[in-house]
Amino acid sequence: MADQVRLSKVALSADFARRVEELSGQSPYRCYQCGKCGAGCPFAEYMDLLPSQVLRLVQIGDERVLDAGAPWSCASCLACEVRCPRGVDIAKVMEAVRLLSLRKGRTPFAVDEAASRRLPQIALVGITRKMTP
Amino acid sequence: MSAELEMIRVYIMGRAYEVPAGLTIMKAMEYAGYRLVRGVGCRGGFCGACATVFRRPGDYKLYADLACQTTAEDEMYIAQIPSVPAERAPWKLSELEPEENFILALYPEVARCVACNTCSRACPQELEVMDYIQAALRGDIAQVAELSFDCVQCGLCAMRCPAEIVHYHVGQLARRVYGAYRAPQAGHLAARVEEIESGTFDQELDTLQQMSRDELVEAYRKRDVEK
Amino acid sequence: MNTILYYPGCGVADQARSMEKGAREALTALDWEMQEMSRWNCCGTVYSLATDDLMRHVGPARVLARAQDAGQERLLTLCSMCYSTLKRSEQFLTADRERLDRVNAFLDDEPDYRGGLRVVHLLELLRDEIGYEAVQERVVRPLQGLKVAPYYGCTLTRPRAAGVDDPERPTVLEDLLTALGAEAVATAERVECCGAYLTASSPDVARRRAVDIARAAIAGGAELMITSCPLCQYNLDTRLAEARGSSDLRVPSVYFTQLLALALGGDPAVEEHEIDPLPVLAARGLSVEVKA
Numbered sequence: 001m002a003d004q005v006r007l008s009k010v011a012l013s014a015d016f017a018r019r020v021e022e023l024s025g026q027s028p029y030r031c032y033q034c035g036k037c038g039a040g041c042p043f044a045e046y047m048d049l050l051p052s053q054v055l056r057l058v059q060i061g062d063e064r065v066l067d068a069g070a071p072w073s074c075a076s077c078l079a080c081e082v083r084c085p086r087g088v089d090i091a092k093v094m095e096a097v098r099l100l101s102l103r104k105g106r107t108p109f110a111v112d113e114a115a116s117r118r119l120p121q122i123a124l125v126g127i128t129r130k131m132t133p
Numbered sequence: 134m135s136a137e138l139e140m141i142r143v144y145i146m147g148r149a150y151e152v153p154a155g156l157t158i159m160k161a162m163e164y165a166g167y168r169l170v171r172g173v174g175c176r177g178g179f180c181g182a183c184a185t186v187f188r189r190p191g192d193y194k195l196y197a198d199l200a201c202q203t204t205a206e207d208e209m210y211i212a213q214i215p216s217v218p219a220e221r222a223p224w225k226l227s228e229l230e231p232e233e234n235f236i237l238a239l240y241p242e243v244a245r246c247v248a249c250n251t252c253s254r255a256c257p258q259e260l261e262v263m264d265y266i267q268a269a270l271r272g273d274i275a276q277v278a279e280l281s282f283d284c285v286q287c288g289l290c291a292m293r294c295p296a297e298i299v300h301y302h303v304g305q306l307a308r309r310v311y312g313a314y315r316a317p318q319a320g321h322l323a324a325r326v327e328e329i330e331s332g333t334f335d336q337e338l339d340t341l342q343q344m345s346r347d348e349l350v351e352a353y354r355k356r357d358v359e360k
Numbered sequence: 361m362n363t364i365l366y367y368p369g370c371g372v373a374d375q376a377r378s379m380e381k382g383a384r385e386a387l388t389a390l391d392w393e394m395q396e397m398s399r400w401n402c403c404g405t406v407y408s409l410a411t412d413d414l415m416r417h418v419g420p421a422r423v424l425a426r427a428q429d430a431g432q433e434r435l436l437t438l439c440s441m442c443y444s445t446l447k448r449s450e451q452f453l454t455a456d457r458e459r460l461d462r463v464n465a466f467l468d469d470e471p472d473y474r475g476g477l478r479v480v481h482l483l484e485l486l487r488d489e490i491g492y493e494a495v496q497e498r499v500v501r502p503l504q505g506l507k508v509a510p511y512y513g514c515t516l517t518r519p520r521a522a523g524v525d526d527p528e529r530p531t532v533l534e535d536l537l538t539a540l541g542a543e544a545v546a547t548a549e550r551v552e553c554c555g556a557y558l559t560a561s562s563p564d565v566a567r568r569r570a571v572d573i574a575r576a577a578i579a580g581g582a583e584l585m586i587t588s589c590p591l592c593q594y595n596l597d598t599r600l601a602e603a604r605g606s607s608d609l610r611v612p613s614v615y616f617t618q619l620l621a622l623a624l625g626g627d628p629a630v631e632e633h634e635i636d637p638l639p640v641l642a643a644r645g646l647s648v649e650v651k652a
Contacts, residue, residue: 002375005647008492022411022412023412024409024410024411025411030263042552042553042555042569043553043555043558043565043571045350046562046565062446072561073562073565075514075553075555075556075557075558076406076407076409076514076556077513077514077518077552077553078514078518078519078527078530078555079514079518079551079552079553080522081518081519082519082527082528082562083528084517089519091409092409092410092427094409095408095409095410096409096410099410102364103452108561109561111560111561111564113238113239113241114238114558116234116237116238116241117230117233117234117235117238118233118234119234119237119375119559120234120371120372120375120376120590120591120593120594121234121237121244121270121271121272121371121374121375121559122370122405122439122557122590122591123556123557123559123560123591123594124234124237124241124244124368124557124560125244125270125370125402125404125405125406125555125557126405126406126441126556126557126560126591127558127560127561128241128242129242129244129245129404129408129416130557130640132245132405148501185641188597221447229494246401246402246419247404247415247416247418248401248402248404248419248422249415249466250422250469253469254469263401264399267370267401267402269398270402271370271373271374271402272372272373272375273373284624293414348524
């Protein structure tokens, strides 16, 4: 492995892709980049990367995806999951990316105390669970 | 007292000691030579200062109880929890709106409860701690107040919680808000306040204030005690 | 009188009580009664999508074990998030004996969950067991002329294996509305997520989603939307009302249970809304009183 050719200046890690695969139970390599997930995603317009681009970065083992905002705009609504022609449960991949990001000590945002006084608790339980590594 | 003392072996903070059978964990520790300064209080099971955790031989379970209320057993592994590091969220009763989701706002970690029930199993008062945390989650402060009423604030629930909730502070918050805003007002309290304000006791108080120390002691000894 | 064991969930037990009141009124008219579980805990709201946190299944497993221990073969839910979380956890645990054993070993303060409990949404009970024809026969206040957009959201129909209907072309709410005499309006956003819990982290995303959903409903000619989830209801009422530029998009929402109760002659338990549904109902001859 010592003579591997680097095609990118970014360090890529097959281990990272494998870790996402383990944690999500989904093979990122099934994705053939058709983009149907992002086309139907109600949150794509709020994302810095399309869901298919998140998948792509995972496929090539690019850990910069851990700093992306897109997984935090995903509400696990599963619109992509029911539509993916390759049967990839993309929401599970998004969850794995969120968890790995949290486990590296990243905090995506804080829920405002004053605002949370008026929110239904199921919203708070939902967001708290999503922010628990 | 002719028979010899029956002795048992206990492990306190990792060291073996021979102590007489039948002592509480607290007394066993003192017998072993510990001078308890922190982690001790009323010695009657009310103050919650003497949280302790222990295991019994051949049992994987980690037990939690009050050292002053639990009998030491042979081959018991014992550790004291003299203080529970936990922050009481800053709140002022007068600024809380009982209709709002104030519990989750002040203690957002309540939303992390996974319903594992470890807290209830740790509670020396045998409270249904998880049930009151679940009630707190759904904003049912009456239920929280009722289920947590006998809490002695020992903090063992908080030490065992995988979601890092500080149950006893949550229970206290709910009880305070319930008491201030929701519980029915006590009729006898209002009547007594009325009596005080109308001067019913003024003369008695004046008399007390004129009395010497000896007269006060004498009066105290002779007082009527209601059982 | 038929009875069914019922799991309310935190939302329904708190700010979404009108959803439950409507369901109780309606079921009484249909000779059914919901019996609330004597002890229950939060389902966790969001189903865990990771492979390494069995701990998140402990809460649902405790609910399932208690329901089974009460001698029941099924458990009714109203909230679609509770439905989804409980049903998916049930499937996850029942599918793998080893997993189930591990959770049971942890839950040593409960009777073992043996697997196989059926988690049932009220819509399934109405459609599959009571039957929409029987519902139609009991209608005493037909919702004649009322144009209603069903809003499914996510967890009622997704994923497919834990949904009450086809995830892309569901009809369970439309068919119910037809049985009640209302006119079901097709809209482009009926199965697209409202933002769910993102309302806590990104309220503006939830507002903009609510605007998109309301705009689609109005474009379809709807004057009212129905929901099956307290979080959808919050986003479609409070977040919509707050959204900038929503002044001509103020289409109200109620729980489907409330319309059901109304049509069956019961109290629809309309409480305070940001966007008041009463004028819309009154305009169709369906005046109701608001309970304090």
